Amino acid sequence: MLNPADAALAAQLPQGVLRDAAPAYVEEPRGRIRGLAGLIAAPRDADECAAVIRACAAARVPVVPRGGGTGLVGGQLVADGPAPLVLSLERMTAIRDVWPEEGVLIAESGATLHEARQAAAAVGRQFPLSLASQGSAQIGGVLSTNAGGVNVLRYGNARALCLGVEAVLPNGEVMRDLKRLRKDNTGYDLRDLLIGAEGTLGIITAASLVLAPVPAETGVAMMVVDSPAAALSLLALAQARMAGGVTAFELISGQGLRFLDAAFPDMRQPFDSRPDWLVLIEVGLPAGLSADAALEGLFTAGAEAALVRDGVIAQSGQQAADLWALREHIPLANRHVGAIASHDISLPLSEVAHFVADAGEAIAARGDMRINCFGHLGDGNLHYNLFPAKGRRREEYDDIRRDLSHLIHEMVVARGGSFSAEHGVGRLKAADLARWGDPARLAAMRAIKGALDPLGIMNPGAVLV
Amino acid sequence: MLNPADAALAAQLPQGVLRDAAPAYVEEPRGRIRGLAGLIAAPRDADECAAVIRACAAARVPVVPRGGGTGLVGGQLVADGPAPLVLSLERMTAIRDVWPEEGVLIAESGATLHEARQAAAAVGRQFPLSLASQGSAQIGGVLSTNAGGVNVLRYGNARALCLGVEAVLPNGEVMRDLKRLRKDNTGYDLRDLLIGAEGTLGIITAASLVLAPVPAETGVAMMVVDSPAAALSLLALAQARMAGGVTAFELISGQGLRFLDAAFPDMRQPFDSRPDWLVLIEVGLPAGLSADAALEGLFTAGAEAALVRDGVIAQSGQQAADLWALREHIPLANRHVGAIASHDISLPLSEVAHFVADAGEAIAARGDMRINCFGHLGDGNLHYNLFPAKGRRREEYDDIRRDLSHLIHEMVVARGGSFSAEHGVGRLKAADLARWGDPARLAAMRAIKGALDPLGIMNPGAVLV
Structure with a gap:
């Protein structure tokens, strides 16, 4: 029903809007999919963008919008069907x-x-x-x-x-x-x-x-906890004490710390041993309350409640940046190892600890693997990634990879969670949405899509299949 | 195209869902409109509600959902056309x-x-x-x-x-x-x-x-400012100092204080004279920082910046409640006077002071009136209400009432503001939306309405005309 973007369409576009083909328009960060691009257009403003869309609508040509191209679910490229017009926003940067x-x-x-x-x-x-x-x-x-x-x-x-x-x-x-x-x-x-x-x-x-x-006072700490459950109780304690001043609350696993050791041996870690679970806490507080004092108060209260074992509070901006660098290098360390499968999931907060326990058991029953579970615990958003056992290669798991992801997603959905917390649906998870989405909601989504885009030209194949 | 809710429809509804007619189902708070109700249904759960909707769809009968009925724009009742089924949520209260x-x-x-x-x-x-x-x-x-x-x-x-x-x-x-x-x-x-x-x-x-x-520390203060512009600078100062800890920031005008004097002479006001402008500030802060100290710090900083003239900080929960009571009684005091016209508007924060100045002049040019401008200044949301001059009756303004509202709304829209900040569109402002809404947005709204409710049974006449 749709046609490829071709020379006939090019002739209908506003003058000067076309760009030369380049790999950057059809790539995604993991290098797994390569997209098609019949034409590439970069309008200068909304009116020129509208003219491009009207031309595509008249010619029944699919349009794939292109931003920075950093999406992880393939929403930014289409790999089959009629070659689309790739609409780049690169000239609208003001x-x-x-x-x-x-x-x-x-x-x-x-x-x-x-x-x-x-x-x-x-x-x-x-x-x-x-x-x-x-x-x-x-x-x-x-x-x-x-x-x-x-x-x-x-x-x-x-x-x-x-x-x-x-x-x-x-x-x-x-x-x-x-x-x-x-x-x-x-x-x-x-x-x-x-x-x-x-x-x-x-x-x-x-x-x-x-x-x-910008908060008047900011501070960063890392605290050792026994379990995700203890981390969540610490979060509740922090929120009760900080009146909404907790800016970030990130979970880091011992597995992640060991991956960091392997990938970045020069990076200093704040604790001599590698604890099973850590949280990275950032707070932003009013004038008149030192972040150091607030974090010390939290540490003491957490220790009294047997939630916290050990901790370190950054004493300078550099130390705070160093603690954040550990968290930020975990995805790089993961890439160094090479994941079998990765999952961007979210759960109701009170289901997180149960999920982590159950999923750990379920994965262990499927084979010898390492799990790096980390992420935005304060939002119930975990990056739950599976890696080969030490000494094994990821290819050895090729035949169970899909089943593993399905298992994880099933367990998440059963607990009221989401199979895509922050990355979106794109094309890679469109089948997951069709499977797990509420039927009435999916029908309403399709009705809205049909009403606003009756020709189906806008990013076809993304979100809805 | 739609039919009234009648006995034939009643026979198609789930057993026991119907309620007896009562004035409470067809009234609105200001008593200006009286609604129609062919039938009143109160389902026990979503499935029963769905059965009612399916019956209405089959019979092409309009449905008017009914909650507490406190809306101020007539979204909760329909005064003409085929008598609708009023769908009350009164039995779903868990x-x-x-x-x-x-x-x-x-x-x-x-x-x-x-x-x-x-x-x-x-x-x-x-x-x-x-x-x-x-x-x-x-x-x-x-x-x-x-x-x-x-x-x-x-x-x-x-x-x-x-x-x-x-x-x-x-x-x-x-x-x-x-x-x-x-x-x-x-x-x-x-x-x-x-x-x-x-x-x-x-x-x-x-x-x-x-x-x-619940924030560990809370506090309430009232501060005298020279103008809405000073109030907004004080807000920016408060937000910079409190790291998001400002819970409420309400503007009160001298006119509002004088209306309170007239309607509630026994209510004590914190300042001997009636200043032109006051703000009521509530903060919620982390443990370890006294709200009293934080509000004193704000007062001092505000005075140093020549933003604040006078102030009072509540020293007890009772005093805090008393300050809030002043704010909360303003709508009652307004009713005591009887407004010519009232407006629930919002503006970009940096346009608020200009609007207040310009609108004051424009209203003065139209006639002798009193203006009570008050509300949620922190959100740019003002209740901008016009009252008769002292000794005059509201009826004397009947012939200019509509023009005054139109003038106010035009001035608001011209400054990028909204003619309905928090009350919604309902039926009373549906024509305003049709007039001032972005055409492409309105067309998309209509397309969505048509896609999800092709029979047009859901609260017809509200929002979209």
């Missing part, structure tokens, strides 16, 4: 305006997350969304995938940080809704519908984003 | 479950906001949404209208406090999506689409709600 006292900036979709964060910092504010890929991830992609990261616990995900969007809808109309309002109850929440729709309902071209005040 | 450590509870839609708050308090948590009408407003209505209130600045509106919903869609299917997850990126955000849709896309029957930790 930070259009910043209102420091208001705590708002308007960024175009091609600006990187790093650039948005820099623009906020330049006026003494912060854009609190923070991801490993922020140097290349773009605002449009960040919103389209409702990206998460390490500060969701306090500031919410991308959705929570967006007040308004400018977007090109599949019919080629521009929705101009770049409001800077904290409250606006005037009709359906199309902003949140476009956020997280992964480019299947339109293209976000600019957004008004929330800037948060 | 707090189904509470997870204190997780910070989640699941409430049915007929539970009042007060009951949800009580259930949270009973486990040492808080459900932070707080409204004047919380004793009768129900969770379903609170979500369907995306209600706001005094704590939005810190905790967000109803939308920000909902993790998942169970809902009956217009086709009579039940969407079961009562997740308790902080992160879940698996498809379109139907939850946020239903929230704020005012019952036009389905009926929320239960919701999982976020419970926040």
Whole structure:
């Protein structure tokens, strides 16, 4: 039903919008899929973007929006079917305006997350969304995938940080809704519908984003706990004491620490032995309360409640950065080992400890493997990754890889969890959504897709199969 | 095209679902509109609710969902056309479950906001949404209208406090999506689409709600400022110092204080004279930092910056309650005077002061009136209400009332603001939405309405005209 992007379409596009083909337009970070691109277009503004979409609609050509290309579920490329027009936001990179006292900036979709964060910092504010890929991830992609990261616990995900969007809808109309309002109850929440729709309902071209005040006092600590259950009790204790001041609460496993030892032997770790479980805690507090004192108070209370065994509180910005570096190097250490399968899951907080115990047993029963379970514990979001036993190669697990992932996802869903906490559905998890999604919800999603994109040109094959 | 709810439909409904007619089903708080009700149905659960909706769909009978009936824009009743089936949530009032450590509870839609708050308090948590009408407003209505209130600045509106919903869609299917997850990126955000849709896309029957930790230290202060601009600078100062610890930041005008004097002469006010502008500030802070010290520090810093003239910090829970009582009695005092016109507007924060100045001039040019401008300044949300000059009656302004509202809304929209910040669109503001809404957004809203409710039975006439 759809046609490839070809010379006939090219002739219908606005002058100067086409780009030369390049590998960067059809790659994804893990190098597993290579995408197709019949044409590559990079509009300069929303109106030019709308003209491209109208031309694609008239020619029934699929459109694949392209941001930084850092997505992990294949939402940014299509590997089969008619070659699409790849719509790159690379020329829409402006930070259009910043209102420091208001705590708002308007960024175009091609600006990187790093650039948005820099623009906020330049006026003494912060854009609190923070991801490993922020140097290349773009605002449009960040919103389209409702990206998460390490500060969701306090500031919410991308959705929570967006007040308004400018977007090109599949019919080629521009929705101009770049409001800077904290409250606006005037009709359906199309902003949140476009956020997280992964480019299947339109293209976000600019957004008004929330800037948060920079806390007067910040501090970072690492604490040794016996179990994920103890970590969660420590989190509840921290939240009760800090009045919402816990900015990040990350779980690190002993397996992750040993992977770090192997991959980065020069990296200093704060504890001589490798404890089974650690948490990395960051707090941001009001003026008048030292973060050091608050973290010491938490440590003491945690120790009294038999939740914490050992701990270290960063005494400088450098030490804080060093503790964060450990957490941030875990995905690199994982890549060094080579995962059999990785999972971006979330669970209700009270199910996390049960899941970790049960899943550990279930995996052990399937074969000899190493598990590195780590991530954003404060959000119930774990990266639950499986690795070969020492001395074995990942290829030896090829025949059970799919079953392992299915097992993990089944266990997560059975406990009310999600098979995609922050990475989205893309194409790699579209079948999972079809399998585990609520039927009435899926039917409503399809009805909405059909209503807004009756030709099915917007990122076909992503999210809905 | 639609038919009235009649005996033939009644025969198709589940046994025992019908209720006797009563004024409470067809009234709204201001007593201006009286609704129609052909039948009144109160299902016991989502499945029974779905059976009612299917029967209505088969008979092409409009359905008007009914919560606490406290809405101010007529979304809860229909005054003309075929008499609808009024669907009351009064029998779905359970707090189904509470997870204190997780910070989640699941409430049915007929539970009042007060009951949800009580259930949270009973486990040492808080459900932070707080409204004047919380004793009768129900969770379903609170979500369907995306209600706001005094704590939005810190905790967000109803939308920000909902993790998942169970809902009956217009086709009579039940969407079961009562997740308790902080992160879940698996498809379109139907939850946020239903929230704020005012019952036009389905009926929320239960919701999982976020419970926040109760801050270790809380404090309340009232400070005298020269102008709304000074108030906003004080807010920025407070946020920079309190690291997100400002829970409420309410503006009160001298006119409001004089109305309080007239309506409640026994109420003690903290300042001997009646200053032109006051702010009521509530903070919630971590353990180890006294709220008194933090508010004193803010007062001193505010005075040094020439933002604050005078102030009082509550020295007890009773004093804090007394300060809040002043704010909460302003709407009652307004009613005592009798408004010519009232407006629930929001503005970008940096536009608030300009708007207040310009609107004051514009109103003065139209006639002799008193303005009581007050509300949730931290959210840019003002209740901008016009009253007769002293000694005159509101009826004398009947011929300019509409023009005045139009003028105010035009000025708000021109500054990027909203003509309905927290009350919603309902029926009273549906024409405003049609006038001022972005055309592409309105078209998309209509497409979604058509896709999910092709028969148009769900709360017809609300939101979209």
